[in-house]
Amino acid sequence: MKHHCQNKRMIKLACVVLLVLGGMAAGPAIADNSPEAEAVTDPDMEVVDRIVAVVNDDIILLSELEKALGPYEEAIKKRGLPADTEKELLYKAREDILNQLIDRELTRQKSAELGITVDEAQVDNALERMKQSMQYTEEALQELLAEQGYTLGEYRQHIRDQLLRERLLMREIKAKTIVTQEDIEAYFEDHKAEYGEAEKYHLRNIILQEPSDAPEMKSYETVEEQMNAIIKKLENGASFAALAKKYSQSSFAEDGGDLGLFVLNDLAPDIKTAIQAISPGEFTGMLKTAQGYQIFYLQKIVEPDDKVLDTAAEEIRRKLYDKELESRFEEWVQALREKSHIKIIR
Numbered sequence: 001m002k003h004h005c006q007n008k009r010m011i012k013l014a015c016v017v018l019l020v021l022g023g024m025a026a027g028p029a030i031a032d033n034s035p036e037a038e039a040v041t042d043p044d045m046e047v048v049d050r051i052v053a054v055v056n057d058d059i060i061l062l063s064e065l066e067k068a069l070g071p072y073e074e075a076i077k078k079r080g081l082p083a084d085t086e087k088e089l090l091y092k093a094r095e096d097i098l099n100q101l102i103d104r105e106l107t108r109q110k111s112a113e114l115g116i117t118v119d120e121a122q123v124d125n126a127l128e129r130m131k132q133s134m135q136y137t138e139e140a141l142q143e144l145l146a147e148q149g150y151t152l153g154e155y156r157q158h159i160r161d162q163l164l165r166e167r168l169l170m171r172e173i174k175a176k177t178i179v180t181q182e183d184i185e186a187y188f189e190d191h192k193a194e195y196g197e198a199e200k201y202h203l204r205n206i207i208l209q210e211p212s213d214a215p216e217m218k219s220y221e222t223v224e225e226q227m228n229a230i231i232k233k234l235e236n237g238a239s240f241a242a243l244a245k246k247y248s249q250s251s252f253a254e255d256g257g258d259l260g261l262f263v264l265n266d267l268a269p270d271i272k273t274a275i276q277a278i279s280p281g282e283f284t285g286m287l288k289t290a291q292g293y294q295i296f297y298l299q300k301i302v303e304p305d306d307k308v309l310d311t312a313a314e315e316i317r318r319k320l321y322d323k324e325l326e327s328r329f330e331e332w333v334q335a336l337r338e339k340s341h342i343k344i345i346r
Contacts, residue, residue, distance in 0.1 A: 049061050050345075052065050052344070052345050053098060053102055054341065054345070055105040055106060055109070055340065056109060056340050058109065060102065065094070065101060067149070068097050068100070068101060069094055069097045071148070076093060077090075078249060079209075102337075103333050104161060106337065107161075107164065107168055107333070111164045111168050114171065116164060118167070123159050123160050123163070126162075127155075127156065169325065172332060173325065173328045173332055177324050179320045179324060184313050184317055187316050187320060188309050188313075199301055199302060199303050200262060201262050201264060201298060201301055202261050202300045202302060203260070203275070203296055204240055204241060204252075204256060204259060204296070204299060205257045205294050205295065206227075206240070206243060206244045206294065206295045207292045208226060208227055208248070209223070209249050209291070209292035212247050212249070214246065217247070223292075223293050224286070224293065226247075227295065228286065230243055230247060231283075231295065240257070240297040242256070245257070257297070261302060268290075274287055275296060278298050280298050280299065280300045282297070283295055283296065283298070284297075
């Protein structure tokens with residue numbers, strides 16, 4: 001099944017502890033296993049942290065890496081993968097997150113060098129816009145952050161970093177990013193199905209690959225028994241999204257099992273047949289698939305929209321522009337890395 005999920009409303013946060021080191025000359029990224037790089041300590045206390053990377057005159061601590069990595073690590077472990085596969089994915093996630101933290105530090109340093117700043121009022125305004133768009137009260141936001149182990153102050157720092165990045169992009173990259181009419185027409189020709197040629201099905205799912213460890217499921221020994229118990233809950237009026245969030249063993253669980261939009265022909269034959277048999281607001285029976293035992297819910301059917309190139313052009317331009325902008329940003333960061341002193345400490 002070809003997954004095409006909507007953008008997730010995930011709040012990705014990182015706590016930053018900055019300490020200053022002196023005398024760093026520019027050079028390539030290398031691993032440092034020296035004893036002096038092992039830990040940040042207090043004379044009267046045991047070791048509480050250690051340095052994992054040096055970025056010019058700043059450092060990244062193990063504690064901030066672990067905090068940023070936490071949600072991804074938890075999601076990987078929930079998948080119940082073979083030990084070797086899980087170990088490989090955890091290692092890759094750690095490397096990816098560490099590189100993201102290094103890139104963030106580089107953009108902060110470059111922003112400071114160029115005199116780009118973000119004041120408290122601008123952070124306040126961005127935070128208010130976010131709360132309004134997601135319909136969060138101050139209390140609801142703080143509660144959500146607390147559940148994920150973060151404070152409002154840490155989230156404000158995340159917003160500040162995003163605003164700095166946007167301003168840096170505007171100054172260094174955006175003026176050089178161009179999408180031509182030929183680019184737009186070529187994309188439209190390759191993606192006509194996205195612009196009105198087929199109806200699409202908005203789907204959610206609940207998937208179990210092994211017995212759930214939820215307390216109320218302990219009395220059911222097999223996956224089939226647990227899935228039947230979930231179906232009973234659905235038949236009694238329980239929210240599909242709520243049950244997906246609670247029981248589904250999928251990376252989409254936090255979004256209530258929201259898989260996004262699909263054209264029927266993109267679905268596996270047995271799933272396609274099951275979806276065709278239900279109406280919006282209904283769910284399928286239990287299906288045994290290659291991914292595990294699944295139940296699908298049809299949120300809605302999006303009817304074909306007779307868009308033509310003229311009406312689709314601006315949407316395509318934004319999509320291509322964002323893609324090109326991200327590509328140029330990656331190139332810009334890579335060039336910045338090559339000019340910087342970056343030391344990764346294993």
